Amino acid sequence: MSPDAEHCLPSLMPIARRPETFFVRGEGAWLFDREGRRYLDWVQGWAVNCLGHAPAAIADALAGQARTLINPGPAFYNLPSLQLAERLTRHSVFDHVFFASSGAEANEGAIKLARKWGRRHKDGAYEIIGFHNAFHGRTLATMAASGKPGWDTLFAPPVPGFAKATYNDLASVEALIGPATVGIMLEPVQGEAGVIPATPEFLRGLRALCDRHDLLLIFDEVQTGCGRTGELFAYQASGVEPDIMTLGKGLGGGVPLSALLAREAVSCFEPGDQGGTYCGNPLVCAAGLAVIDTLTADGFLAATRERGRELADGLHRLSAELGLGEVRGSGLLLALELGADLGSAVVEAARDSGLLLNSPRPHCLRLMPALNTAAEEIGIGLSLLRGAIIAARQHAEPRQ
Numbered sequence: 114m115s116p117d118a119e120h121c122l123p124s125l126m127p128i129a130r131r132p133e134t135f136f137v138r139g140e141g142a143w144l145f146d147r148e149g150r151r152y153l154d155w156v157q158g159w160a161v162n163c164l165g166h167a168p169a170a171i172a173d174a175l176a177g178q179a180r181t182l183i184n185p186g187p188a189f190y191n192l193p194s195l196q197l198a199e200r201l202t203r204h205s206v207f208d209h210v211f212f213a214s215s216g217a218e219a220n221e222g223a224i225k226l227a228r229k230w231g232r233r234h235k236d237g238a239y240e241i242i243g244f245h246n247a248f249h250g251r252t253l254a255t256m257a258a259s260g261k262p263g264w265d266t267l268f269a270p271p272v273p274g275f276a277k278a279t280y281n282d283l284a285s286v287e288a289l290i291g292p293a294t295v296g297i298m299l300e301p302v303q304g305e306a307g308v309i310p311a312t313p314e315f316l317r318g319l320r321a322l323c324d325r326h327d328l329l330l331i332f333d334e335v336q337t338g339c340g341r342t343g344e345l346f347a348y349q350a351s352g353v354e355p356d357i358m359t360l361g362k363g364l365g366g367g368v369p370l371s372a373l374l375a376r377e378a379v380s381c382f383e384p385g386d387q388g389g390t391y392c393g394n395p396l397v398c399a400a401g402l403a404v405i406d407t408l409t410a411d412g413f414l415a416a417t418r419e420r421g422r423e424l425a426d427g428l429h430r431l432s433a434e435l436g437l438g439e440v441r442g443s444g445l446l447l448a449l450e451l452g453a454d455l456g457s458a459v460v461e462a463a464r465d466s467g468l469l470l471n472s473p474r475p476h477c478l479r480l481m482p483a484l485n486t487a488a489e490e491i492g493i494g495l496s497l498l499r500g501a502i503i504a505a506r507q508h509a510e511p512r513q
């Protein structure tokens with residue numbers, strides 16, 4: 114790090130432990146540090162850069178829009194937000210879209226919409242059943258909706274109105290349903306929990322419970338949406354249609370853009386209920402438009418699914434060769450169980466050799482390459498990953 118950057122460090126709140134490595138440029142699947150070393154990036158800003166680093170489609174959209182109209186304010190219509198809302202409703206089962214800037218903000222909107230619907234149609238029901246180990250964001254309400262261990266006391270008192278069931282256990286959900294219940298909220302694949310997919314039977318069971326008890330089914334697709342799991346939206350692979358869905362991360366391809374989508378029957382916000390200074394600004398919506406048009410172009414997601422199969426196959430081979438654990442996930446949201454708490458050691462060894470990885474849990478890795486990564490890059494990453502796991506194990510052995 115340069116003396117300049119070193120000098121500036123104490124000015125930042127220390128909210129994360131960061132490596133010394135300092136990135137100055139990105140290109141597709143690759144990041145470059147100050148020394149000009151390149152790293153294959155399988156984190157991509159936590160599944161945010163679905164088209165890789167600095168893609169021409171997004172750079173051109175942003176540059177063109179920046180020269181045309183950045184933000185007239187949320188009290189006026191603008192063309193990119195209208196076009197993006199039309200695309201999202203055309204390609205999904207939803208009728209209405211509200212744009213925001215982060216996944217947490219979109220989920221806050223989903224919670225508000227469900228509470229408003231409950232007040233109007235269900236005797237003031239407001240409670241949302243969520244799941245242990247779920248992740249929905251870092252605002253106070255989305256922290257309460259999340260099931261991250263320790264989060265109920267971190268900034269106590271927590272926002273009331275959230276119950277917690279066990280993921281993939283339908284009986285545990287049913288047991289929590291009462292007169293105050295308004296909906297069920299979940300990630301179709303629990304991302305931060307270590308890429309834990311909901312089973313199709315579980316999702317079908319939730320839909321049936323919601324239909325029987327007149328509850329809203331809310332899918333948080335902030336991580337799974339926008340092509341990450343190989344479909345445009347993960348719910349499409351399950352055949353289960355939620356009433357409300359949220360998007361974030363990949364939707365802006367790297368710029369802050371999220372969305373709350375609802376079916377017309379539950380879309381009950383009235384003017385004044387919901388909003389925000391940056392909501393639906395044309396600059397980020399132009400980026401979102403470039404993302405959705407790229408993802409829905411002929412052959413794009415088919416290629417993503419193919420890369421996903423290649424990566425999953427490679428992980429299975431690695432697991433068999435090195436005696437590791439399960440490979441989970443679909444598309445380019447995959448996890449590898451390491452069989453021991455080697456996650457951070459593998460992440461460090463991989464970084465030293467030029468591969469960026471994420472370990473959401475101490476015993477597993479999460480792989481989130483750019484959706485348009487090349488087959489060759491999957492091969493390069495797998496071979497770097499193999500070396501990193503072997504190095505981390507050798508390092509760990511003397512201490513065991």
Ligand SMILES: *Cc1c(COP(=O)(O)O)cnc(C)c1O
Nearest residue numbers: 215216217248249250304335336
């Ligand atoms: C990342 C994430 C969020 C939070 O998104 P932010 O943009 O960080 O607020 C919410 N839900 C899921 C499933 C996520 O993966």
